[in-house]
Structures are given as C-alpha cells and as structure tokens.
Amino acid sequence: MTPPSTARLRVEFVTIFVLAPVSAAVLVPAEVLFPALFGLLVVTVWLLWQTPGFSLLQLWRGRVSWLRVLALGAISAGASVVLITELRPSAFMMPGLASPGLLALIVLLYPLLSALPQELIFRTLFFERYGPIIPGGPAGLILNAAVFSLAHMIYWSWIVAALTFAGGLAFAHSYRDRRSFPEAFAMHALAGDILFALGMSAWFYSANVTTPF
Template sequence: MTSLLQTAQSRHLWRLRAEFGAFFILTPAVIALALPPERMFSALFASMVLGLFLLHITADFRWQGLVTGFGRVNWRFVGLFTLLTIVTATTVVLTLEPDAFLILARTQPALLLMIMLLYPIFSALPQELVFRPLFFRRYQSILPEGLWPKILLNAALFSWAHLMYWHWVVLAMTFFGGLAFAYSYEARRNFPETVVLHAISGNIVFALGLGLYFYSGNVARPF
C-alpha cells in the first residue's frame, strides 16, 4: 500500500512539473518565438483563462481568501515602491527615449486616463492571479525550498512571460517588479497589496512614456 501511494504521489508530482513547464515556460516561448504580434494578445488571453481555470480547480484554494489583507496593506511599502518606480522609469525614459517622456499625457490624455482606469482590472489583476496564487499555491510541492528561491524563480518566470516584447528594459523592469509582487504575496501573504503594487507600477510605466516598450505594435524580433 505504501509503495502504491508513493508511486501515485510521484506521478502526481511529475504531472505538476509538466503542467508547470508547459504553462510558465513553454507557452511564453511559443508566443514570443512563433506568433505574429497581432495574435499575441489573443494567445495571452487564452493562457490567462486557462490559468484561472487551473487556479479554480486547485485543491484547498478559495477565491474568498484573496480579499483578506485589505486592512493590512503596508502603505509605507507601497509609497516607497511607487517612488522607486517613478525614479527608475523617469531615468530610463529620459535616457533612452526622451521624446516619449509623458507622451500620452501631452498628446492623448483621454487614452492615458482610460489606461489608468482599465489597466488595474484587466491587466494587473489577472496577471497577479496567475503569477502569484496559481504559482505559489498550485505548484507549491514542486517549488524550491526557502522563501527567496521561490520568489526569485517567480520573478524570473514573470520576466520570461514578457519575452514577447523583445526588449531588455521590459525584461529588467518586470523582473524587479516581480520580486516586489512575489514578496508582497508570498512573504506578507497580502494579495490585495500585490495587485495595488502591480497596478501602480503599470500606470506609472504608461504615464511616463515607457508604454512604447510594452506595446505589441512596436515588437521587433531580433531574428
């Protein structure tokens, strides 16, 4: 009986590893390498829907558990992260694309307002559901031991998911942003705080002019 249980557990772990690799490693690679830019977002949407389904069927996961933490948001941490993001994004855009600085605020304020209202709900929230609760809860049995190895892996795969933009600025910013988001979720156990951080950082990126690197219409593959 013990041998049968061990065999079943081993098979379960291998299925999880295969699922994890297909979802977090293979899918972003296929989107980045094989799909034309105009089809990227439909593929991303499909992968997000799949991720939410996998999260829903994860054992011991409860959606209502995600809303706990609103009263524990560390606004000092959020403020520090916001300031650091503003300084970093401003430095990057003024160094690499000075003409793009505040371009939406100067030329298309209505579009910027729409982005700032919709990004938290339709981009930050679904991304956080997939890259934090799904990652840390469904696959916890196959993740490395220790808090920071898990956080580093999560941030690396979050950056990898943005490979489709083919720009080092996107990969760097999503990696360091991913560190903050993963720390907020896994170390502080505060999903609402994680969404707030992601929403703020995304809006800052678009407001200051770095959105040109996160726009599929500007994707230029290096091959």
C-alpha cells in the same frame, strides 16, 4: 479532490511558465498579447478550481501596506524617468501629451484588464498550485520573478526584462511572504500606470516591438 501528482504539476508548470511564453514570443505576433493573456486566465481559474484547499475568496483577506505600495510607485517613477530621458527622451510623458483621454482610460483599465489577470497567473497560480514543487526561501521568489520576466519576452527588450524581474520580486514577496494578494495587486497596478503615464510604452507597447529575427 485528489491532489495532482508531482509529475503532473511539473508538466503543467513548464508548459505554462516556460514553453508558452517562449512559444508566444517566437511564433505569435505581439498584437495578440491580451487575447493570449485572457486565454491563460481562463486556464488559470480552472486549474485553481482543481487545486485542493484553495478558494478565490481567500485572496482578498490580506492587509495592504500603502507605504510599501507608494514606495514601489516612487521607485518605478524614478527608474522610468532615468530610462526614458537617457534612452528615449522623445517618449517622455508622450501618452498624456498626445491623448490625455486615452491615457486616462489606460490608467483606469490597466489594473483590471492587465495587472489583475497577471497577478492571478503569476502569483496565485504559481504559489498555490505549484507550491509543492517550488523551492522555499529566496530561490522561490527569484524563480517567480524569472518566469514573470520570461512572460514579457514577447517585447524583446532587456529594459522590459529587467523591470519585470524587479517588479516580480516585489510582487512575489508581498504575495508569498506577506500573504497579501491585495498588496501585490496594488503594487502592480500602480507601477504599471506610472510606467505608461511617463512614456514607458515606448518599450511596453506591442506596436513598438522589434523582434531580432
């Protein structure tokens, strides 16, 4: 399979990681976030299949440091408690208090229906297909975190932007530098479950989105 040209990679990269999220935030209702995510997942799998030398089977070979995963979970919990109690105290622990069954369902499904597709798009596709045009060193990690944060622009919240940027740095480091997709996925899944359980859905839930226009 012939490697794609640098020009094609650049066009794809800007379209997927810049134009698409900005257009979605401005033009598309937040309620269609998940259909859009799965549409992009289909495109991602196709592009990865077109990427010379890449196989999805290789993703699950990385080792997981559960200490790192739990540490990120603890940081996520601490940040969530501070933000909720200071800015939206009525939302603290609300999902579990309002509907324990629904929260349990979210905790079970979020890793597979949200964290896994996002990691395939924002870590695997980003680094495996677009590696030739991605800067090395810290700049590459920062760029990855930035586009991950930009993809959450649909929520129109500086809190969401800041948390996803910080999380993106951690996930990107696990994927690129530690060569562990399973670790990045586990971090993302645990952090997301913790955020929702503690009430961060006050900002991460599409029905709560308030656009600036």
